[in-house]
Amino acid sequence: xxxKFEQNNRQHNYFRTATNERNESEEIPVEKIEIVYSKxxxxxxxxxxxxxxxxxxLCDKPCRKFxxxxxVNLCVDCLGKHVGELQFQSHDIVHLKNRNIHAVFPDCKxxxxxxxxxxxxxxxxxxxxxxxxxxxxxxxxxxxxxLVEIRKREIEKEVEELESKIIPKFQxxxxxxxxxxxxxxxxxxxxxxxLEELRKIWHQEVNKIxxxxxxxxxxxxxxSINDLTNQQTNIAKLTSDMIETVQHNKQIMQTKNASKVTDxxxxxxxxxxxxxxxxxxxxxxxxNIVTENKLSIEIGDFKAILTETLLPHKSDEDPNLQTTELxxxxxxxxxxxxxxxSLIRIACTELNEAWVCGEKQTITRIDLEGDVKETVTTKCLxxxxxxxxxxxxxxxxxxxxxxxxxxxxxxxxxxxxxxPRGWKPHRLCCTKxxxxxxxxxxxxxxxxxxxxxxxISQIIEKNEDGKALFLEGICKLYVTENENGDVCVSDTNASxxxxxxxxxxxxxxxxxxxxxxxxPFNPNCLVTHSSGQIIxxxxxxxxxxxxxxxxxxxxxxxxxxxQRCYGLSIDTDGxxxxxxxxxxxxxVFHYLK
Numbered sequence: 001x002x003x004k005f006e007q008n009n010r011q012h013n014y015f016r017t018a019t020n021e022r023n024e025s026e027e028i029p030v031e032k033i034e035i036v037y038s039k040x041x042x043x044x045x046x047x048x049x050x051x052x053x054x055x056x057x058l059c060d061k062p063c064r065k066f067x068x069x070x071x072v073n074l075c076v077d078c079l080g081k082h083v084g085e086l087q088f089q090s091h092d093i094v095h096l097k098n099r100n101i102h103a104v105f106p107d108c109k110x111x112x113x114x115x116x117x118x119x120x121x122x123x124x125x126x127x128x129x130x131x132x133x134x135x136x137x138x139x140x141x142x143x144x145x146x147l148v149e150i151r152k153r154e155i156e157k158e159v160e161e162l163e164s165k166i167i168p169k170f171q172x173x174x175x176x177x178x179x180x181x182x183x184x185x186x187x188x189x190x191x192x193x194x195l196e197e198l199r200k201i202w203h204q205e206v207n208k209i210x211x212x213x214x215x216x217x218x219x220x221x222x223x224s225i226n227d228l229t230n231q232q233t234n235i236a237k238l239t240s241d242m243i244e245t246v247q248h249n250k251q252i253m254q255t256k257n258a259s260k261v262t263d264x265x266x267x268x269x270x271x272x273x274x275x276x277x278x279x280x281x282x283x284x285x286x287x288n289i290v291t292e293n294k295l296s297i298e299i300g301d302f303k304a305i306l307t308e309t310l311l312p313h314k315s316d317e318d319p320n321l322q323t324t325e326l327x328x329x330x331x332x333x334x335x336x337x338x339x340x341x342s343l344i345r346i347a348c349t350e351l352n353e354a355w356v357c358g359e360k361q362t363i364t365r366i367d368l369e370g371d372v373k374e375t376v377t378t379k380c381l382x383x384x385x386x387x388x389x390x391x392x393x394x395x396x397x398x399x400x401x402x403x404x405x406x407x408x409x410x411x412x413x414x415x416x417x418x419x420p421r422g423w424k425p426h427r428l429c430c431t432k433x434x435x436x437x438x439x440x441x442x443x444x445x446x447x448x449x450x451x452x453x454x455x456i457s458q459i460i461e462k463n464e465d466g467k468a469l470f471l472e473g474i475c476k477l478y479v480t481e482n483e484n485g486d487v488c489v490s491d492t493n494a495s496x497x498x499x500x501x502x503x504x505x506x507x508x509x510x511x512x513x514x515x516x517x518x519x520p521f522n523p524n525c526l527v528t529h530s531s532g533q534i535i536x537x538x539x540x541x542x543x544x545x546x547x548x549x550x551x552x553x554x555x556x557x558x559x560x561x562x563q564r565c566y567g568l569s570i571d572t573d574g575x576x577x578x579x580x581x582x583x584x585x586x587x588v589f590h591y592l593k
Contacts, residue, residue, distance in 0.1 A: 066099035068092040088113035103256045105144055119147045144258055151261045155249045158268050162246050166271055170239045173274050177232045187282045188221040209304045212459050216302055227278045234275055242271050301455045333588040336370045346567035346579040347387045354577055355395055359383045379413050388428040400424040417454055426476040439477035446470045446477050460504045482528040482549055490523040497523050497536055514553035517541045525568040539564040
């Protein structure tokens with residue numbers, strides 16, 4: 001005879017079974033609800049199916065028997081197998097209609113055939129009655145069934161808090177971020193539109209300024225939206241994790257497995273705090289006509305001023321510059337031994353002193369006799385990329401790994417400049433105006449950035465046609481400033497020296513061919529003399545190339561010996577200080593008559 005379901009006033013489902021007492025082997029069909037028992041889990045759970053029957057846990061045949069002790073469904077054929085596999089346990093086998101569903105307590109690990117009915121609070125484990133008179137005799141214990149109920153109430157409370165309070169807050173935060181993203185995109189669209197309108201007003205020769213501004217705006221917009229998107233992704237993940245936790249907790253609440261309940265660990269503390277909001281700041285675009293022949297535009301840290309002026313032709317001579325004469329050979333002043341490992345950088349300070357550093361975190365100030373006057377320690381992970389001395393005589397150094405340029409004040413390093421995101425600072429040059437020229441790289445891309453009062457005032461990267469001024473590659477640019485304000489750049493990747501005027505326009509390029517050298521030109525560090533002459537190291541030909549300020553080749557000085565020079569500086573007396581990393585020596589020369 002079949003059995004069907006009815007729903008009472010509490011909306012619970014109950015079995016109503018008509019049983020033929022003379023034939024207990026008659027199958028009992030189930031129309032709405034089935035109690036399903038997993039082979040890997042002795043806990044009973046309710047699962048809705050249509051037109052199905054209760055099946056045996058061992059063979060999936062229709063069952064008529066139930067083991068109250070193990071809480072599993074069994075057919076007649078599998079009764080012996082079930083009892084035999086678990087022969088050390090008691091088995092209360094009853095007809096399915098007489099089953100008594102309750103929590104299944106775990107087997108005692110110590111006493112075979114005994115089930116755990118109490119929980120030891122000191123040992124944090126389930127134990128049987130025999131254990132309570134054994135090694136747990138003096139321990140504080142509680143009934144396992146009571147503990148299960150307490151834990152379930154705790155889980156229920158946690159689920160309620162997650163569903164009613166925490167998850168709605170995260171969902172609200174997610175919606176707010178979506179609105180912020182729309183706001184940021186709209187505001188940046190307005191900003192980009194204003195930029196294009198201003199582009200029409202400015203002269204076409206300054207298109208590179210707007211290209212730079214557009215790049216900055218796009219970069220800032222992408223960073224802002226990326227930050228917000230990352231936060232949104234994080235919140236969405238946390239929300240998903242919480243929903244998954246709720247589902248898991250609900251399953252535990254419905255389970256009859258006491259071990260799963262007692263082993264439960266709360267995760268509420270992981271979700272209690274919503275991630276902090278990302279601060280979004282839309283940069284303000286400022287423009288101004290200072291005079292009839294001067295325009296300025298500013299956004300964030302970038303500021304550009306366009307001044308109408310007549311640039312001198314590259315062949316023009318400056319009457320204020322002294323005419324200098326080169327000797328037939330350079331005059332050695334001294335050789336200074338140092339304690340540095342792999343000496344690579346040098347920067348002159350006063351007339352007879354210089355800062356030097358090698359492949360260590362320290363920078364040392366020495367004099368012409370080699371006496372150490374001062375030693376400072378940098379924040380670098382390995383060693384400084386370059387060092388320089390400011391107009392005020394302060395030591396600065398670049399930390400490419402940290403992405404900063406730092407300055408020493410009162411013997412301590414302070415961050416002076418932080419490179420734009422994605423860029424690393426390398427070579428340094430302190431300008432006459434008090435600014436700093438820094439060569440930077442991002443992957444294989446290279447550029448020069450001018451800083452005035454620690455803010456970006458110029459980016460030298462592309463020419464008037466938007467093409468890159470410097471060749472892509474792993475070698476870093478060396479940079480210095482000439483007396484007339486020209487920016488001199490040693491592009492080792494392209495085997496060329498590029499000289500640009502103050503606006504970033506190329507004045508000339510020098511490829512070393514005029515020197516009629518044997519090997520390929522390999523320019524590295526370079527300096528300029530007060531007369532405007534440009535001195536460049538060539539590590540392939542182990543010599544110095546000397547050019548006038550207009551790019552005319554003057555001479556080569558063979559002063560390297562058989563080693564390469566990786567550090568070059570010039571003092572106020574016009575003497576050259578060359579650092580050699582093989583012998584860790586400094587050679588000081590007079591190269592002018």
